Each structure stands twice: as C-alpha cells, then as structure tokens.
Amino acid sequence: MSFGGNVSEIQFATPQTVKEAVKCLAGAKGRAKVLAGGTDLLVQLRAGMVRPALIVDIKHIPELSAVKREDGGFRVGAAVSGAELGANKAFRKAWPGVLEGLELIGSTQIQGRASLGGNLCNGSPAADSVPGLIAAGATCKIAGPKGTREAKVEDVVAGPGKTTLKPGEFVVSFFLPKRPKHAGDAYLRMIPRTEMDIAVVGAAVSLEFDAKGVCTDARVSLGAVAPKALLVKAAGKALVGSKLDDDALEAMAAACRAACNPIDDKRGTIEYRTKVAGVLAKRAARIALERAQA
Amino acid sequence: MGNEENVGKIIDYSGRQFKQIGTRVVRPDGVEKVTGKANFGADFKANGMIYARTVRSPHAHAKIKKINVDKALKLKGVKAVVTGADFPEIDVNDKAVGEVVVSYYDMAHNTIARDKVYYDGHVVAAVAATSADIAEQAARLIEVEYEVLKPVMTAEAALKKNAPVLHKHLFTQGVEPKPDKPSNLAARSQFKLGDIEAGFGQADVVVERTYTTQTVHQGYIEPHACVASITADGMVNVWCSSQGQFMVRAYVAKICGIEISKVKVTPAEIGGGFGGKTVIYLEPLAVALAKKAGRPVKMVMTRDEVLRATGPTSGGSARVKLGAKRDGTIVAGDMELTYEAGAYPGSPVMLGCMTGFAPYDIKNINAVGWDVVVNRPKAAAYRAPGAPVAAFAVESAVDELAEQLGMDPLELRLKNAAVEGTQAPYGVKFGPIGYKETLEAAKNSPQWKAPLGPNQGRGIASGFWFNIGGTSSAEVMVNEDGTVIVATGNPDIGGSRASMALMAAEVLGIPYERIKPLVADTESVPYSMLTGGSRVTFATGKAVIEAAQDAVNDLRRRAAKIWDVDLEQVEWQDGQAVCIESDKHKPLTIANIAAKADKTGGAISGKANINATGAGPGFGTHICDVEVDPETGHVTVLRYTAIQDVGKAIHPSYVEGQLQGGAVQGIGWALNEEYVYSDDGRLLNTGFLDYRIPVASDLPMIDTVLVEVPNPGHPFGVRGVGETPIVPPLAAVANAVSHAIGKRCADLPLSPVRLLSIIDGK
Numbered sequence A: 001m002s003f004g005g006n007v008s009e010i011q012f013a014t015p016q017t018v019k020e021a022v023k024c025l026a027g028a029k030g031r032a033k034v035l036a037g038g039t040d041l042l043v044q045l046r047a048g049m050v051r052p053a054l055i056v057d058i059k060h061i062p063e064l065s066a067v068k069r070e071d072g073g074f075r076v077g078a079a080v081s082g083a084e085l086g087a088n089k090a091f092r093k094a095w096p097g098v099l100e101g102l103e104l105i106g107s108t109q110i111q112g113r114a115s116l117g118g119n120l121c122n123g124s125p126a127a128d129s130v131p132g133l134i135a136a137g138a139t140c141k142i143a144g145p146k147g148t149r150e151a152k153v154e155d156v157v158a159g160p161g162k163t164t165l166k167p168g169e170f171v172v173s174f175f176l177p178k179r180p181k182h183a184g185d186a187y188l189r190m191i192p193r194t195e196m197d198i199a200v201v202g203a204a205v206s207l208e209f210d211a212k213g214v215c216t217d218a219r220v221s222l223g224a225v226a227p228k229a230l231l232v233k234a235a236g237k238a239l240v241g242s243k244l245d246d247d248a249l250e251a252m253a254a255a256c257r258a259a260c261n262p263i264d265d266k267r268g269t270i271e272y273r274t275k276v277a278g279v280l281a282k283r284a285a286r287i288a289l290e291r292a293q294a
Numbered sequence B: 001m002g003n004e005e006n007v008g009k010i011i012d013y014s015g016r017q018f019k020q021i022g023t024r025v026v027r028p029d030g031v032e033k034v035t036g037k038a039n040f041g042a043d044f045k046a047n048g049m050i051y052a053r054t055v056r057s058p059h060a061h062a063k064i065k066k067i068n069v070d071k072a073l074k075l076k077g078v079k080a081v082v083t084g085a086d087f088p089e090i091d092v093n094d095k096a097v098g099e100v101v102v103s104y105y106d107m108a109h110n111t112i113a114r115d116k117v118y119y120d121g122h123v124v125a126a127v128a129a130t131s132a133d134i135a136e137q138a139a140r141l142i143e144v145e146y147e148v149l150k151p152v153m154t155a156e157a158a159l160k161k162n163a164p165v166l167h168k169h170l171f172t173q174g175v176e177p178k179p180d181k182p183s184n185l186a187a188r189s190q191f192k193l194g195d196i197e198a199g200f201g202q203a204d205v206v207v208e209r210t211y212t213t214q215t216v217h218q219g220y221i222e223p224h225a226c227v228a229s230i231t232a233d234g235m236v237n238v239w240c241s242s243q244g245q246f247m248v249r250a251y252v253a254k255i256c257g258i259e260i261s262k263v264k265v266t267p268a269e270i271g272g273g274f275g276g277k278t279v280i281y282l283e284p285l286a287v288a289l290a291k292k293a294g295r296p297v298k299m300v301m302t303r304d305e306v307l308r309a310t311g312p313t314s315g316g317s318a319r320v321k322l323g324a325k326r327d328g329t330i331v332a333g334d335m336e337l338t339y340e341a342g343a344y345p346g347s348p349v350m351l352g353c354m355t356g357f358a359p360y361d362i363k364n365i366n367a368v369g370w371d372v373v374v375n376r377p378k379a380a381a382y383r384a385p386g387a388p389v390a391a392f393a394v395e396s397a398v399d400e401l402a403e404q405l406g407m408d409p410l411e412l413r414l415k416n417a418a419v420e421g422t423q424a425p426y427g428v429k430f431g432p433i434g435y436k437e438t439l440e441a442a443k444n445s446p447q448w449k450a451p452l453g454p455n456q457g458r459g460i461a462s463g464f465w466f467n468i469g470g471t472s473s474a475e476v477m478v479n480e481d482g483t484v485i486v487a488t489g490n491p492d493i494g495g496s497r498a499s500m501a502l503m504a505a506e507v508l509g510i511p512y513e514r515i516k517p518l519v520a521d522t523e524s525v526p527y528s529m530l531t532g533g534s535r536v537t538f539a540t541g542k543a544v545i546e547a548a549q550d551a552v553n554d555l556r557r558r559a560a561k562i563w564d565v566d567l568e569q570v571e572w573q574d575g576q577a578v579c580i581e582s583d584k585h586k587p588l589t590i591a592n593i594a595a596k597a598d599k600t601g602g603a604i605s606g607k608a609n610i611n612a613t614g615a616g617p618g619f620g621t622h623i624c625d626v627e628v629d630p631e632t633g634h635v636t637v638l639r640y641t642a643i644q645d646v647g648k649a650i651h652p653s654y655v656e657g658q659l660q661g662g663a664v665q666g667i668g669w670a671l672n673e674e675y676v677y678s679d680d681g682r683l684l685n686t687g688f689l690d691y692r693i694p695v696a697s698d699l700p701m702i703d704t705v706l707v708e709v710p711n712p713g714h715p716f717g718v719r720g721v722g723e724t725p726i727v728p729p730l731a732a733v734a735n736a737v738s739h740a741i742g743k744r745c746a747d748l749p750l751s752p753v754r755l756l757s758i759i760d761g762k
Helices: A018-026 A041-046 A082-086 A089-094 A096-103 A116-121 A129-135 A233-239 A246-259 A270-293 B030-034 B070-074 B104-111 B132-141 B196-201 B245-256 B283-293 B303-309 B349-355 B387-405 B409-416 B435-443 B496-508 B536-563 B590-595 B652-671 B729-741 B752-759
Strands: A011-013 A032-035 A054-057 A067-070 A073-077 A139-144 A147-152 A157-159 A170-176 A183-190 A201-209 A215-223 B011-013 B016-018 B050-056 B062-068 B078-083 B095-097 B101-103 B123-129 B143-148 B185-193 B205-213 B225-230 B236-240 B263-267 B297-300 B316-324 B330-342 B365-373 B456-465 B470-478 B484-488 B515-519 B570-573 B576-579 B604-612 B618-628 B635-645 B702-707
Touching (some): A018 A139, A018 A170, A082 A096, A089 A096, A096 A183, A116 A170, A129 A183, A129 A201, A183 A270, A201 A270, A215 A233, A215 A270, A233 A246, B050 B132, B078 B132, B123 B283, B196 B316, B205 B387, B245 B263, B245 B283, B316 B349, B330 B387, B387 B456, B387 B652, B387 B729, B409 B456, B435 B635, B456 B729, B470 B536, B536 B604, B618 B652, B635 B729
Parallel strands (some): A011 A054, B050 B297
Antiparallel strands (some): A067 A073, A139 A147, A139 A170, A183 A201, A201 A215, B050 B123, B078 B123, B095 B101, B185 B365, B205 B316, B618 B635
8 A cells, every 4th residue: 555655754653651742743853743543644644645754653642542530520531532432331421412423433443543632633624523522611631842731622723624732732631521410412413425424514512401491501513614613602692591492592593604604615515504504503402402301 | 135035946937947047046256255355456466566656637638748757767666657658659540339439549548648638637657666655756756747728527618619629630420511620529319219299299298307417436446456567578467357358458459559469368356347347547557567667567546546537427418308198198208418428539328318218118209419528537338328317317207297297107107118019219129028017016016105204205217228248258167077167258247157157057957066157367268248238147148058058968979978879869957968768878967977078088068159149128117215304405215126127037136236236326326426526627526535425324225126027038038137227216316305305306416415405495
C-alpha cells in the first residue's frame, strides 16, 4: 500500500507519558500530527492530504486511555475508543446522547479505534461526537509546554480542520459533569444512507428538568451547519421554563435555523441544512425529554 | 436460503428429469473466497516486480503542451516512464464492429492521452519504480504543461451552439445529409414501428414527461489491477482481473502493436465488474513500462482513480410520451433519449431505444436516441447498458398513465404485456417469453398484498434485456480415475464455475463433486468472447454441454472397444456405459473406462467450439415499498420483491443472487448514486463515502421469485439472467416514492436533498 509517496520522510514517536508527548510535539522539526485511533489521520496520509514530519502516537499514555469517575461526573481519556466507552454502563446511563454521537463514527471495526479526542481535533464541522459533548457542557484538559489547562469543548475547534490548540498542545481528556435527576440528552444526524456516512446535519440536545417536569436547563448544539459545531444558546433558552410543548419546540427550532450558517456542497445545500437542523433539534429534544422522564 | 429442500429434487423440464441441475451445490471457488485466500487482480507477484503509478490530468479539457519527465527519471529507484509518445499511433477509422462498435483509436487515446486530455483523471504518463512509494513521488515530479480549455460537462452544454468541440474528427453519424462541421453530437439512432401519428390519433389519454438521470459508476469493489512482464524476445505475460482474458489479449496486442500470439493473459479472480471490466485501462501501460524497465510491472488503481477514470455509465434525459385508449390499450409510444457518452462516442443510447418499450405490445412506436460526448470519463458497459434509463422513463410513464386511467398499474401492464409472437420495436418477433408470468407472480406475491402505512408508497416496474450468445469454447477432460476437468475461457463473475460443473455433471451422469471447473488462460483453451451480455451460463454452458456430450461419445467408443461391440450397442446411462443388446457385459463406469484409456486410444476428452445462437430474452418485474420522511426527504426501502423469467435456474442461489444484486444496484442508482462535478469539471466525490452505493443496513431482504419459462434455444432451457434485474428498479423505486409523497419524481437520484425540495414544492 502506498502512503502518498512520503512515508519514508515521516518520524514516528510513541511517548509513554503526557510530559514526553509534549516534548515530542514541541520539538518537532516541521509539522507534527497527533495520532489517537488514526481513523482520520491514516486516511488523510494515504490520500496525500497531509504530509507531517512527525506523528506522535498518544495511545500508549495511560491517562489517555482511562475512564474515571471525578466529582460525580466522568473523566474520559482523549484516546478511549468508541467500543470501550460504549461498554461503560454508568457512562451510557448518564450520557446516552454523547455516546450516540461517538458510536455513529464509522463501522464496528472503526469503533475499536475512533476516539472523542481524535474526532474533536480533526476539526470537521460534521464530527458526530462533538455536538453531544458541547450540549453536555463538557470541558477538556489540554496539555502543552506551559502545563495543562481546561477549555470548553466548543472553544477547541477554530474552523474546518483547524483547532485553537497552540504548538505543542494536545487534548488529554474530557470531563463530563455530574448528572442531576430528571436529565437526558440525545444526538441525531441526517445522512443519505443509514450508516458509514458523514453528517449533513447533526443536532444534540441536553436537558434538565425539575420535579414538576419544567425544563430548568437546556443546551442545544448543531453540527455541519457552520464552519464548526455550534452551541445555540437561544435555542436552549427557548426551552427553559417550558414542558417542551409544541410552541417551545418550534421556538427552539426557529432559533436553530437562525443560527445556521452552512455552505452548499456535495453533501447538502444551505436550504436543506437549515430546514433539517430545526427538524432534528426538535426530534432530539423529544428523545432527551423521554430519557429524562425514564 | 432454504437450500436443503431443493437438494436432489427432481424437476420436470420438457419431459426431461434433471438430477443435478437446479440444486444448490457449494461453489467450487467458495472456500478460497470466504477465507480470503483467492487471488484477485492485486494479489499477483512476480520475481523482480516493480510498481507503477499514473499521472492524471487535473483538468476536464486541456491541450497537452509539454511533458517533462527528466526530474522523475533522476529519482533513485525509478526504472521507466511512459507517455503517449511511447505507443504506436492507431488509425482514427480502426474499429471493430461486433456487439458494440469498438474504436481502437479512442481506446488507445483513453488509455493514455496524446495531444489532449478529455476528462479529470485522464492518464498522461505512467512511471515505474522499485517501490509504490517511489513511483508516487516520481509521478509528482513529472511536469505537464496544459493549455486549459473550457469543458462541456453535460449533454445540454455540449449541444449548445458555441460549445467547445471535443474531437475535430467527430461528425454526427446517422443523420442525412452528413454534417459539414464536427460537433459533440456523435450519433443519432432510431427505431420505428407502425405509424406514430396515427397511433396517438387513436389515444384517449396521453401522458408526456421528461426524465433525467445522472452519471453512475458500476461500483465494483475490486479496483483495476494487473502485472505485466515481457521477455527479451518480446513474449508478453499479463495477469489481471477482467471480464475476459481474450478481450484483454486482443486489446493489449492492438494498443501496444504486438501480435496476438506473443501475448498471454492469465485471468485472476474478479471482484466485481458489472460491465466495467469489459475494457482495459492499465494493461498497455504496464506492458510498455515492463518493456522499458526490463522488469515485471505491477499497477493497482486507487478508488479515486477508479471513480475518476473508469466505468461509468451515461447520465441521460428521456422524454417519453404514451397514448392509450380508455380501456387501457396502449396505442402509441414515443421516446427521445439523450445520453452522455463521456469523452469518446459510444453511450448505450441505441440499446435504450431498443429496450424501453420492449415489455409491451405497442403497435406504433418511435424511439430516437442521441449520443453526445462530454468531458467525463468514457462510458463503459454497465449491466444491461442503456436499458435502465429508458426503462425508468417508460415505466414511470406507464405508472402515470395508470393513474390517469384510474387503473391498477399491474393490470395495465398485464393488458399490454408482450407475449410470444409480439413484434418487438427492435425487429424481432418474440419466441416463448415469460413476461406475463412475472406479472402474475407479482400479483400473487405477499408484498403486493401487504398493507401500507402513512408516508409509505408502493411502486411496480418491469424491464427487458436481450441477452446474447456468441463464441464460446469448452473442453471436458476425463482424468485417469474418472474425475473430470471442465475448462472454459470465461472469468467466473457470478458463480459460473458451479453452473458449468452442474451442466457437465448432468450430461456425464456423475456427481457434481467429481468435476473441477477451470477458468483457463488464453493459451489453454480456444477463444471465447468475454463474460458479459448475460451470455456465459447460456452460451458457454451450451459449449460445456456439447463438450460433455462429445466426451460421452468418446467414452461410448472406448466401451465399445473394450467389449468389442458396435458403437450403436453402447448407451450412456447414469454415468455408465451400458451394452443394450447383450447382458453378458457388465456396465462400465466412467472410472472403469478411464482406467483403461491407454489401451483404448489414449486420453479421453470432449470439446466444443461454438457460436451460440438462440439466446432467450429476459423480462423482470420488481415491486418496491418505501417510506419517506416528509421532513428530511430520507427514503427507507421497506420491502422489495424481484421477479424474473430465468428460463431454467441451473444453480438457483446464484440466480437469486443476480436478481438481488441487480435490484440493489438499481436502488442505489435511484436513491443516492451520482457523479458530482465542480464547475470546472473536477469530480468531487471520488470515494465510496460520497459516491453512495447502498450499504447492507440501507436495504431490506430482497425477496426473489424465479419464473421458469424454458428457452428453446438452450438444451436445458437457460436464459441469461444477470442484466435484466437492474432494469426495473429505478422506476420501481421512483414510482414508490412518487406515490408516498403524492408527486411525480422524474429526476434521479432521489437523494434527501432533492426529494425534500420536491416535497416542499421548490
């Protein structure tokens, strides 16, 4: 198999600690790429789309592959695979919508490799796991030459294929907060097929309710309708204080449509993406409500 | 698939009792394929082999001003570079006229561009090096200077008054008088029956509409691959996957300017072709590179190359007008088809004209086809070439006509169905055919009666394909222990090894398991036409039957010799020679006779070289149920039944597989497959991610019903079956979606984006 005519020029590092990884990345001569599951990077290499001087495989760092409880929530290593996180029953109970997004990436085989960290840092506006993380209010721990910092997930991607990570920085783990009673989330995407595809539109909704069933907190995130996944605050606001009646849902959908800033491309049109963003957000909200009531 | 109940079942056919035909035996190539051990095109290795990559045009239409290969040749590990200048020039009028017209000039120029490139992905050079990686680097070092020309990407653009003309030597064929200027309009074809004006004059109801489809690819999973070597004295060896080793041999010889006797082609297993491997792309490049480098050269395409530069089949538009009397009798059919041929003439538009109305007994027909060149890859054959687009239009029009008449679409088809003796629009009068029987089977199918829910719709559509015969060879060799080898010259693309062995077993009267079917190289069996046209089980099968009968006669002669009786006294019964006039001779089994072969005249074999005539046409009817999401335009196929007159199913599982495969490809064509080009003519969806063939989860079980109306042109009643199944699905799906949303869908594919805009009335 050919690697785009450049494999002989690539250096490969397998650091065992976060510190070593930072050192490798910071010391790279030329462009460095972080390898987690590799489900995007290897494809890009083979297609000749990227020609890094250095690849740093972060899978061998224990912290990157661990799922732990933290402050009643979850700390998920950036390289934890979809198959592994999917097998974590407590996580599935707390954040089914986040898992829905992660588990939609690729096929069963790809699920053995694909990770939240890779999906986020690849920077695709259509990344399936990102809207769920944003709706969940997840943050991530970023390591770099100046130590570690926490950032909101919605602040990590800058635009298609671009992140706000500084040279030498990489994502170590994600933190998903504790879930109160009466909470639920969901992610839906639109693809022409039923699997093995890239979202034309994605919508994630995370909801919290009080004992009377009134929505107390709502976060709505859209994928594939703008240069990066969006947190649509107005959409969330439209639901807070309601019991998700049709008017509230339509107000939320309208806010979603208003927030859309998509492009026409081979996968969809501006018109289509805008309309379907509202449709999917409504459907995801209804599923999240059902889960909160369960 | 419910195999067990059919094993060993005896089936009546024309008074004949089959013992093995019609059973679901294990295919001889099955174990190697399911364990991943079988050798496909890319698996072959030769000693000292080097690797080659192509340089392809990024422009849809451009003049090549200069190619500089100096830097590439200087790269360490590079062994050879070829450009168009390394190949012999072929006369522009050098054509083979057979089933289809093959222009060797176009083929040579399509293999590697000379003065101009005609599509994104057109090969301009190839380079061989000691590793694929070095070859890739070297390919990037080859500098090509282009003068970029304006491309014409659609038939509409190509036919505009001031459109750039692709080929200076292209004058429209089939029009009088011959045009005095070249144009992008390659040819006109027409088929007529009766009096079209008078026909519409009798009509109470007329429907007319224009339908459009996009360029689609065959979507075979195995990319094109080959290894070529050449000896110091000029003997060429090619190993490759194709639909015909003799086809590859002839084309390589022609394009490289070598005698046929100096080219040997060994067929690999083939990972799908669907017509797309009835042409060659890499082999002449590999031969030329091997000649320069003095080493065997391997070439394997990437998926990107496959989609940009191989296949596809034509996108096209079809205007169809149907007229019927109030009672549903269709009295006139008018059709005008315009197909995009790609970079060189030869879209299958004529076949569309011939097939579209074929399922119906219509007395007045006019069908006109236009073949138009555009800056897309040259169309290659794709399963019933030309028929699906025409059938999409006609079968949609029949559906619309049924609505207008207030008739059930199945009953309307039954009322107008072609039967034995019906005059087909393309000239013949049909012999025994089973179209009506497929409609009756559809009517009786569980799906036709299943209830439909909200946002659901049901579509029915039929289809026709000629099926062909042609030149085939077979040799049946009896081994010393009485086992048998059956050698033919046709790549096994759909289970034909099993079918060949079953037919030989039936004639020889020995168990299927004792027969080894073999796909031989070009120097081990006489010439056979390629695997295509749904011809192999019919034509090569006929050759196998005749060769097996020849072997039986040889076996009878040997028995007569052993017993010292007249040949007439020896009959062949259940795999044994029996002496009919005397019971003093115990019957001799094939093993008994084989054991004494050297005492009765040497090796025992039979052979047949035939040009098979009497192919039986194939008719199919498909039913599709869908549910449409009215808010997203997403279509879910709920149920699907494919029904076809298959003549006689030699191996029912592989026949059912053909019906299912054709249906699935047609569903993909109808719903999501299409080439997407940028304004400047670059293909944007060059992988299976965005060129969306259906995945398993997109589909329900494709139910099948095999109708068996024997073809009198074949000793066992066989009709070709491989192509007909892709003809009905486009309209079956579109009719179902149209009913689900209450609007006629005339433009494919019905992708969510397009369908939502139809639903929303935009």
